[in-house]
Amino acid sequence: MTKTLLIVDDNLEVCKSLIHNFDRFNYTSYYALNKPDALQRFLQHQVDAVLLDLRLGQDDGLDLLQHFFSLNPKVPIIILTGFASIQTAVDSIKLGAYDYVQKPINFQKLQTLLDNAIKLSQTRRENDAIKSKLIDATSKIITQNHRVIELCVKAKKLANSDMPILILGESGTGKELIADFIHNNSSRSSGEIVKINCSAFPESLIDNELFGHEKGAFTGADAEFQGVFERADGSSLFLDEIAEMPLTTQAKILRAIQNQEIRRIGGKQTIKITTRFIGATNKDLQERIRSNAFREDLYYRLNTATLSVPPLRERKEDILVLTEHFLQEFAKAHGTTLKVLSEEVVDVFHHYDWPGNVRELKNTINYAATISMKDFIDLSDLPAIFLNSNAQTNETKVMDVVEKNLIISTLKKTNYNKKKSAEILHISRRTLYNKLEKYGITEGK
Template sequence: MKRKILIIDDHLKLYKSLARNFKHLGYQTVHAQNGNEALALCAQDEIHAALLDIMLGHESGVDVLEQLLTRHPKLPVVMITGYGSIDTAVQSIKRGAFDYVTKPLDFDKLVNILENALNAANLPEETRRVAPRGKDLFPEIVTHNPAMLELCQKTRKLAATDLPVLITGENGTGKEIIADLIHLHSPRRAHPLLKINCAAFPETLLDNELFGHEKGSYTGADSAFKGVFERADQGSLFLDEIGDMPLTIQAKILRALQNHEIRRIGGERTITVDVRFIAATNKDLHEQIEHSAFRRDLFYRLNTAMLHLPPLRKRKEDIPLLVAHFLREHAHAHAAPGKTVSAAVLERFIDYDWPGNVRELKNTVNYAAALCSEEMIQVDDLPPNFISFETGEDAENVRDEIEKNLILKALQKTNYNKKKTAEYLNMSRTTLYAKLQKYGLTLPK
């Protein structure tokens, strides 16, 4: 059955344009020009979601919203405003609107919000939540947690500057996503964003990767090599896990930030670089400084623009939204029908502390979606060791076990065809072979 959208707007031209676009996506639309017409249509037909203009001639869309939700409390309503008034939008959301969009309308964004609304409407009522307001700032952020919303606002403002930014937070909270957003919404977005994980390189290799080397500077240096500082010129550079960086390289980083100059290994000339610097760490840098593991002067150079990502256990109101988001992603990636989760599953998710944060939640949802053969995911579809998470097992070992079981189930589903298994898991065959070896999985002859 096609889902039916009620568009409440007193501008016929806008309705016709929206109706035509929605028709191409397989939606049906009906039109009301005022509150009375909207209420009549909802009474006589099954409406799955509504788009409501805040300004309806002499009528207030906020008042119409209240009337609609009084009679149809489960109807998801997305507000449309030509004024971009945050106060009015917040007032609408407090009164039960799912989300809002501003004119001129970005249709792709509108469709994303509408699909979020329709998906949320299918959640069990006791776990249904209001709209992910963070999406109004960044489509990649799914949240209505106050701390996260404040972080989105601050990220948007910092993105417009050229200040170096330090992003802190536990593993799995989304630090790299924030770094991507800073670059994508900065004046440097037309230039590259290069990334380095400082914990992935020993000191000598990290030094070389960051600053490059001159020909002949060491055995095997047959040609000159540009480090990421040079390659990221005019763009941005993201250094992840900067708390794991050796002190000697921290000194070079500080000099590069202060003077916009670097020197290649084995080089005598200084090279001017123009780079937006973004760093991230899961460590407590104050503690690192006390243990002489992080330079105090580098910390002070970075801490003027800090962004701290809260762990998932402190934003549990976002869990139903994130679950719905990951289920949509999984359905799209595998061209499969969308799934929902039962109230028991959501209750378990909300009770759990998620030491691996959003990344762990995503892995768990993907695992359950891959194994579940019904439309609704039940507790039995969760990873077999999900309960053991709650008894304090090491999170890394548990994540490995989840991945191992997911690969095993995928192999079984594809009759142990490695090519099809890699496609099903959205990974390369090389990666699959490496993981088969890692987990000791052998295929039946």
């Protein structure tokens, strides 16, 4: 498939050289030597990516970058820069550029970077196309992850049926949000979804909460009581942590789902219901079946329509968009200015495993935003677990990430003066050199 590239550089020889090289890799390339020509070609051709030199004679490259984004924010832009303008290139990334390549250009590196940028852009466009087919009920589901988007598409299709649905996923992944999404996209959305966490009730009370009781059914039953199955009649019932119910209760739920009827405690007659059932669990139900803790027949009744919510560590592209959402929520709720994350915190967040998933991320953001007295959140504002050297991540320890970023930050402040950096860090120069080797830190990296 041919890809279209726009090269913007005031050096004609650079443009011709890049065009010649990219011709061999199925690119159709256009070039512009100044801002007016660049904007004209950007509008004329549906480009897949832009290579932009920020130094365009009298023209402002950053201004042109912003013009490109205003015309089409989905086109990835890679900055071409000389050593003297690296800081400007970094500033351009903060404005939205995909990345930068330093001159003299390593073509192989540039080609790899460009291919990755275009693939990412195409994926985002495909995701946007899927998102556009979903109605406004998705607004509470904040994601850029293709698995979550596909899950929403499947959930919307299932919402139009009355079959029971089982939502699987670790604690804190957002199973309740998926249940809300299903209900809001169903024909039952005019009613309120009824929710209950099964693990919150002891065995002696769970049946009463689910099915209700008749007056006089037991000591203290002075009036009849409707359980959640009845209260959700004509609407949807969400039972979270269904694996925590006793086997006798599971049998009653199976009958309620199959026969669409329940019997109150102390009742002599069954009561017909039209309740849509949605269950969720963070447990391995097949393992629970093997240990005789979950009914196999109920499992197969629910297993027909299952939705698996991926953990946050498997959709790390969602970390920053979720963080931005939670920061906006916090600022609005507390009437404060919107805080941002420091680069070091962003790095730590991406390396952290998030065992508590989205719920842990939200709690972390709320804590840090409360603690921080600045307009940004840095490492000192994070909960202690992020500074715990025993907190293991997929690739490294969080403490290593913190230490690496601290060293890089100090080196930058001292213009890579090793002696001064070691003094500021309160370590010997030998220790500093050992850590530079350990973390692969070189000058300018």
